[in-house]
Amino acid sequence: MKYTLNSYWKVFWKFRSIHAMRTFEYRKNFFFWAVVATMWTLFNIFFYKILYQHTTTVGGWGEYQLYTLVGLYTMFDAIIWSVLSHSMKYYTRDIYSGEFSNLLTKPINTVFLIFTRYNNYNNLPRFVIGVGLTIWSLLQLGAAPTPLSLMLALLAIGLGLIWISAVWLCISTLAFYVEKLDNINEVFPALRRIYSYPASIYTNTLHLVLTTVIPLGLITTLPAETLHGHLSLTSFAWLLVSTLIAVVSAALFFRFSIKRYAGVAN
Amino acid sequence: MKKYLYRIKLSIMISFWHRSELLLWLFLDAIPIVIMFFVWQSIYSTKEMIESISLPEMLQYYLLVLVITNITGSHFESFRVEQIRMGKIDFFLLKPFGFLAEIFWTHIGGKLLYLVLALPFLAALIYLLSQYFPVSMINAPLAVWLVFGALLLFGFLVEYLLGLIIVLLGFWFEGSEGLEHFKWISISLFSGAMIPIALLPEWLQSASYALPLQYMYGVPINILLDGAVSSDISLLPPVFFICFLILLVTLLWRKAVHTYASSGG
Amino acid sequence: MKTAAIVVDHLSKHFKVYKKEPGVWGSIKSLWHREYETVKAVQDISFSIDEGEVIGFIGQNGAGKTTTLKMLSGLLYPTSGEVSVLGYTPWERKPDFQKQFSLVMGQKNQLWWDLPAIETFELNKAIYDIPDNQYKKTLGTLVELLDVADIIKVQVRKLSLGQRMKCELIAALLHNPKLLFLDEPTIGLDVIMQKTLRDFIREYNREFGATIILTSHYMDDVKELCKRAIIIEKGTKIFDGELQSIIAKYAKNKILSLVFSKPVQRSDLEPYGEIKELTQDGTNYTATLLVGRKSATASASKVLSKLPVQDLTIEEPPIEAIIRDVFADTKRS
Numbered sequence: 045m046k047y048t049l050n051s052y053w054k055v056f057w058k059f060r061s062i063h064a065m066r067t068f069e070y071r072k073n074f075f076f077w078a079v080v081a082t083m084w085t086l087f088n089i090f091f092y093k094i095l096y097q098h099t100t101t102v103g104g105w106g107e108y109q110l111y112t113l114v115g116l117y118t119m120f121d122a123i124i125w126s127v128l129s130h131s132m133k134y135y136t137r138d139i140y141s142g143e144f145s146n147l148l149t150k151p152i153n154t155v156f157l158i159f160t161r162y163n164n165y166n167n168l169p170r171f172v173i174g175v176g177l178t179i180w181s182l183l184q185l186g187a188a189p190t191p192l193s194l195m196l197a198l199l200a201i202g203l204g205l206i207w208i209s210a211v212w213l214c215i216s217t218l219a220f221y222v223e224k225l226d227n228i229n230e231v232f233p234a235l236r237r238i239y240s241y242p243a244s245i246y247t248n249t250l251h252l253v254l255t256t257v258i259p260l261g262l263i264t265t266l267p268a269e270t271l272h273g274h275l276s277l278t279s280f281a282w283l284l285v286s287t288l289i290a291v292v293s294a295a296l297f298f299r300f301s302i303k304r305y306a307g308v309a310n
Numbered sequence: 311m312k313k314y315l316y317r318i319k320l321s322i323m324i325s326f327w328h329r330s331e332l333l334l335w336l337f338l339d340a341i342p343i344v345i346m347f348f349v350w351q352s353i354y355s356t357k358e359m360i361e362s363i364s365l366p367e368m369l370q371y372y373l374l375v376l377v378i379t380n381i382t383g384s385h386f387e388s389f390r391v392e393q394i395r396m397g398k399i400d401f402f403l404l405k406p407f408g409f410l411a412e413i414f415w416t417h418i419g420g421k422l423l424y425l426v427l428a429l430p431f432l433a434a435l436i437y438l439l440s441q442y443f444p445v446s447m448i449n450a451p452l453a454v455w456l457v458f459g460a461l462l463l464f465g466f467l468v469e470y471l472l473g474l475i476i477v478l479l480g481f482w483f484e485g486s487e488g489l490e491h492f493k494w495i496s497i498s499l500f501s502g503a504m505i506p507i508a509l510l511p512e513w514l515q516s517a518s519y520a521l522p523l524q525y526m527y528g529v530p531i532n533i534l535l536d537g538a539v540s541s542d543i544s545l546l547p548p549v550f551f552i553c554f555l556i557l558l559v560t561l562l563w564r565k566a567v568h569t570y571a572s573s574g575g
Numbered sequence: 576m577k578t579a580a581i582v583v584d585h586l587s588k589h590f591k592v593y594k595k596e597p598g599v600w601g602s603i604k605s606l607w608h609r610e611y612e613t614v615k616a617v618q619d620i621s622f623s624i625d626e627g628e629v630i631g632f633i634g635q636n637g638a639g640k641t642t643t644l645k646m647l648s649g650l651l652y653p654t655s656g657e658v659s660v661l662g663y664t665p666w667e668r669k670p671d672f673q674k675q676f677s678l679v680m681g682q683k684n685q686l687w688w689d690l691p692a693i694e695t696f697e698l699n700k701a702i703y704d705i706p707d708n709q710y711k712k713t714l715g716t717l718v719e720l721l722d723v724a725d726i727i728k729v730q731v732r733k734l735s736l737g738q739r740m741k742c743e744l745i746a747a748l749l750h751n752p753k754l755l756f757l758d759e760p761t762i763g764l765d766v767i768m769q770k771t772l773r774d775f776i777r778e779y780n781r782e783f784g785a786t787i788i789l790t791s792h793y794m795d796d797v798k799e800l801c802k803r804a805i806i807i808e809k810g811t812k813i814f815d816g817e818l819q820s821i822i823a824k825y826a827k828n829k830i831l832s833l834v835f836s837k838p839v840q841r842s843d844l845e846p847y848g849e850i851k852e853l854t855q856d857g858t859n860y861t862a863t864l865l866v867g868r869k870s871a872t873a874s875a876s877k878v879l880s881k882l883p884v885q886d887l888t889i890e891e892p893p894i895e896a897i898i899r900d901v902f903a904d905t906k907r908s
Contacts, residue, residue, distance in 0.1 A: 055701045062687060062694060069689050073485055080491045087495055094505060098360045099353045145650050146685050149678050151670035152702050227331050227338070234338035237345050245352040303652050 055152060056160050067165050077166035081125065085118055085170050088240075089177070103245035108184040110242065113268040115178030116201070117240050120263065122171035123205065124236065130162040132212055132229050136219040144305065155298060159209065182271060189271045196275065200267040203287045207259065208232065210290035213298065220301040239263040255279060259286045317412075321419025332424050336380070336431045343376045347443055361508045366446035367535055368506075373436055373445065374531045375503055380428045382465035382526065384473040386417055391480035391487040410563060413477065417470060450537040457539050461530035464548045468526055469497075471555035478562040481569050502528025522551040579659075580754060580786040581624040581647065586656035588617040588642050616642040618810040619656075624788070626753075629780050631797030631818065632790040634807040635898060640790040641680075643807065644756050647788070648678045661754060674703055677752040681759035684743055686731045692742035693727045696749055703750035710749065716782075717745045720775055737768035744772070748779070755779075755787045761796055773799045794891060798822070808898055813905045822868075825900045826892055829871040833878065834886040835860035843882060847874045 067074050092114055096107045105113070135158050138144040147157050182189065189197065212232045219228060238254065243261030246254055254261030262283050269276060347369055354365040363371070390413060393399050399409050439445060450458075472493050479486040498504040499514065501523040507515055518524050525548040533539050594610040617639045624630055632640045645651040646658060649665030649672070658665055663672035686695045700710045718724050721741045726734060731742065740760070748755070757776070761769040777800055780787055791797055797804055797818065804821060806814040814821060831848060838855045839862070848866035866874040871889055878884060 051701070051704050055698075058698050058701045062690065062698065065694065066687075066689055076485060076488055080488055083491065083495060087498070091504060094509060094511065095349075095353065097511065098509060099356065101352075101356065102349060103352045145645070145648075145678065145680070148650055148668065149648055149673055149676075150702055151673035151704075227334050230338055231334070234341045237342050241345065241349055245348040247348070247351075305650070 052152070052156060055156075059160050060163065063163050064165070074164075074166055077164075078169050081122075081167050081170045082173065085121075085173050088118070089114060103242040105242045105244070108181045109268070109272060111181035112178055112185075112271055113242055113264045114240070115174050115176070115181060116264045116267055118174030118177060119171055119201075120174075120204065120208075120239075121236070122167040122174055124208070124233070125170070126165065126167040127159075127163045128209060128212055129229060129233065130164060131159050132216045132232075134162055135213075136216050136228055139219040139305070148302070148305070154302075155213070155295070158213070178271070185272070187272055189273070193270050193273060193275070196280070197267040197270040200262075200270060200280065200283060203283050204259075204263040204267070207283070207287040207290050208236075208263070210287070210294040213294045214290075217294075217298055217301045220305060235260060239265065242268075256282045257286060259283050317415035318419045318422070321416040322423050332427055333431075336428055339379065340376060340435055343372050344439070346372045347439065351443065361506070363506060363508070364446070366444045369439075369443055370446045370448065370535060371506055371531055373439070374534065375527060376435075377432055378462065378465060378527055378530065379503070380432065381425065381462055382469050384417065384469040386413060387473050387476045387490045388487040390477040394477070394480045395484070410474070410559075413474065414470075446535070448534050448537075450534050454533055454537060454539055457545075458530045458534055460545065461525055461533075461548070464552065465526040465530070467552050468523075468555065471552070471559055474559050475555070475562060478559065478566050481566040497523055497526065500524065501526040502531065506531075522547045525551075578626055579623045580626045580628075580661055581622075581788075582657075582659045583620060583622050583643075583647070584657040586617060586620045586643070586646060586658060587615070587654045588639075588646060588651060589654045590614045590616055615810050617646070617653075617807075620807070620810075620812045622805055622812065622815055624786060626786050627780070627784045628803065629776075629787045629789065629801050631801035631804040632788060632807060633792070633794070633797055633804055633898070634790075635792060638807045639810040640807050641758055644678070644758055644788065644790060648676065648756055649673075650678075674750060675752055676754035676756065677747040677750070678756045679744060679747045679758065679760055681740075681757075681762040684739070685746055686739065686742055688732050689730055691728045692723075692731055692734075692746070695731075695742075695746050696727070699746055699749050705750055709751070713749055713751055714745070717748055720778055721745065721771075737764055737771075740764060740768070740772065741775075744775070751783060753785055755785050757787065757789045759791055760789070761791065761793060769793075769796070776800055794826070794897070806898060806901055808902050813898075814901050821897065821901065825897045825904075827868050828865045828892060829868050830890045830892060831864040831866050831871065831875060831878070832888045832890065833862045833864065833882075833884055835862070835883050836885045837883045839882055844878075847878050 089111075092110060095102060096110075100106065102110055135144075138147065147154050150157060212229075215231050216228060222228070238260040239262075243251065243255050243265040246261060251261070255265075259282055262279055266276065266279050266283060269279075350365060350368050350372075354360070354368070358364065360368070436445070473490075476486055476489045476493065479489065500518045500521050502518065503526070507518045507524060507528045510518060518528065529543060533543070590613070592612045592614050594612055620639075620643060632643065634640045642651065646653050647660055647665055649668045652666050661672060661675055663669055665672065686692055687698075696714060699705075705713075718727065721744065723738065723741050723745070726738050727742065727745075731739060734742070744760075760776075761772055764772065773796065776787065776789070779785060787800075789796060789800060801818055803816065804814070804818045805812060806821070828849075830851075838860050841850065841853060844850055844853070844862055844864065848864035850862065851865055852861070852863040854861045864874075864878075875887060875889055879887060
């Protein structure tokens with residue numbers, strides 16, 4: 045009997061409801077972390093505001109143009125801290141503890157389980173702020189994205205998320221090879237700052253690399269530019285190709301690494 | 311004395327076992343600073359000076375922020391609060407060493423090893439960056455360096471004591487390690503770590519100049535960049551602040567030992 | 576004729592283990608030079624198991640039992656050898672295969688800690704794609720067999736270890752697996768709970784006809800449930816056969832430990848069994864006797880009535896001793 049999309053859909057929502065129940069169980073916790081997340085977001089935005097007290101452009105981007113990018117960055121951050129960082133943390137933790145066996149013996153795709161098992165809802169406010177900031181900045185700019193631009197921007201965002209997930213999975217899969225590396229899941233959170241600014245601040249080779257083979261520079265810049273009405277087909281092509289390569293590499297590396305999985309002796 | 315040396319040795323060994331993590335932290339912590347370099351370089355493309363700070367000085371400022379963060383930073387809060395929550399500190403309460411001493415010596419041992427790895431790394435990074443960016447040189451007499459060293463010690467103690475307070479609050483509050491975030495944001499905002507205090511909005515500047523946190527980053531960096539200790543800098547506020555924090559820690563610890571129920575969980 | 580559920584042919588698994596010298600210098604050395612050691616966890620094991628059998632894997636800690644089980648579940652790739660479980664190659668991990676077996680490890684858990692067990696059951700229902708009516712029926716049967724109706728809606732973290740273990744079992748059996756691997760299922764449980772679990776396993780095998788492999792280093796687990804046992808020692812199979820014959824041959828004795836209030840003569844004790852140890856040093860008067868398993872109680876009561884006994888215990892020879900004897904025998908032959 046093959047698993048249908050319907051089965052995966054059911055499992056996905058079952059996990060979401062489990063975490064909703066857990067959030068409700070620990071609601072004080074939820075409020076506290078929602079406040080902390082919001083605080084960080086406002087702190088970040090505040091920093092950009094201070095920068096623009098002393099300049100009119102950063103990397104050639106005006107204040108409101110940058111806020112579009114910052115809004116998108118905040119949205120990405122909300123997803124990273126709600127979903128990816130937890131999934132990857134439990135993934136590496138389970139590899140080290142031997143509990144990964146629980147996942148491997150289930151008749152459902154392991155990578156699907158890894159990514160969908162966990163999430164929290166603490167970053168919902170952060171996501172809302174991100175969306176709000178993006179829309180507000182576009183209003184300030186008087187920019188009205190066409191339906192096509194909107195679709196392309198969403199496509200860019202989707203590709204960005206897939207690229208991030210694939211790369212992060214690769215990095216975390218190193219847990220199969222390294223005896224102990226608690227902060228392996230800190231690598232991506234540090235890298236994400238690269239796309240908290242427009243790609244144009246980076247120069248020469250670094251700029252080239254970050255807008256092509258390692259498209260960290262494109263994650264927020266591309267959808268922001270698209271929303272501003274500047275379509276760059278080359279950038280899109282690079283993001284698409286890099287994402288495909290990342291996904292294929294991640295799948296192969298993961299499969300290869302499972303073979304190394306020894307679990308804990310007892 | 312032997313007891314303390316042994317504790318340090320043990321914690322160095324444990325830290326060494328986690329050396330790959332330490333190396334990774336070094337690399338990861340450097341990324342935001344490198345990004346800042348690019349940001350400021352792009353901002354200074356349209357002007358020479360911002361609040362009388364030139365680009366080379368601004369870049370040197372952020373390098374010093376990185377160095378100070380590496381020397382003074384503390385990350386033990388989450389781990390220790392979890393130990394309390396799980397009721398795992400019985401062991402330390404029974405031994406003549408005590409929980410606070412355990413935290414202190416582990417922190418020192420870990421920090422020493424970290425610096426052995428960090429200093430060469432930072433030197434290499436600074437060299438590399440100065441090849442691509444116009445970083446200003448530091449030209450300061452020994453006396454200024456000594457004051458800088460004293461303020462580094464101050465920064466180290468503040469981070470450590472604040473961390474300790476957060477850990478001790480873990481005896482009463484679940485999730486007190488979340489207070490780490492408030493600590494970081496406060497220090498970033500008021501100490502000059504995020505941006506030179508002179509660039510902050512007026513109201514925030516006044517607050518920063520009134521608080522002792524500026525002695526962690528803003529003041530030490532400025533005396534090195536200026537090459538001199540200005541007359542309006544006094545070491546009294548930092549000393550008082552440390553005394554205040556030590557008092558707070560002592561009070562909290564006494565209360566905590568009373569409250570602690572070894573069932574934990 | 577019964578079909579073979581599991582066929583294992585010359586299975587081996589070797590691991591690389593790193594060594595580190597003690598001290599700070601050892602830590603520094605390990606930066607550029609790491610010494611490896613190859614551990615032969617499983618070495619050339621072959622056996623086959625029919626459908627519906629309940630088999631015990633016996634062995635000391637580190638003997639290779641869990642490693643073998645993991646290869647049978649597809650968690651580990653063998654270094655060499657062939658395995659066929661229910662007609663599948665386990666490490667291909669085909670969903671059709673995974674839906675037919677269940678691995679329960681005594682100290683690992685899959686229940687969500689801060690939610691009632693029933694939520695994990697519903698999750699597994701979705702994961703194993705179990706139809707509604709089958710789920711209700713199986714759940715009902717399992718809940719009744721284990722008598723947990725009043726705790727499945729209580730948060731798992733509030734349950735005792737025994738209750739948690741029962742719920743873990745239910746979570747593992749909701750999809751009616753044909754094959755059950757139980758790795759140290761009774762570890763850490765009290766005597767009553769151990770018996771409850773054993774009764775349940777027996778009942779499950781009877782009702783569903785599942786093939787069960789049980790690993791344990793508690794002889795009692797295996798004695799109560801398994802007709803056939805496979806003894807694994809240092810990665811090799813040293814015995815595969817009827818449990819009764821092991822017990823009859825190697826565990827045919829029990830140990831009688833005695834403390835006397837007065838000195839006793841060797842000749843006084845000899846009629847009751849083989850004297851392993853006798854201490855008469857003026858303050859302590861103790862003795863250890865090996866008595867026949869079947870006559871242990873009778874011998875004990877005779878000793879109590881005839882000699883000045885202060886304290887008496889009857890013990891099973893430890894499984895390590897039994898295994899040592901089997902191992903020694905195998906070496907000799």
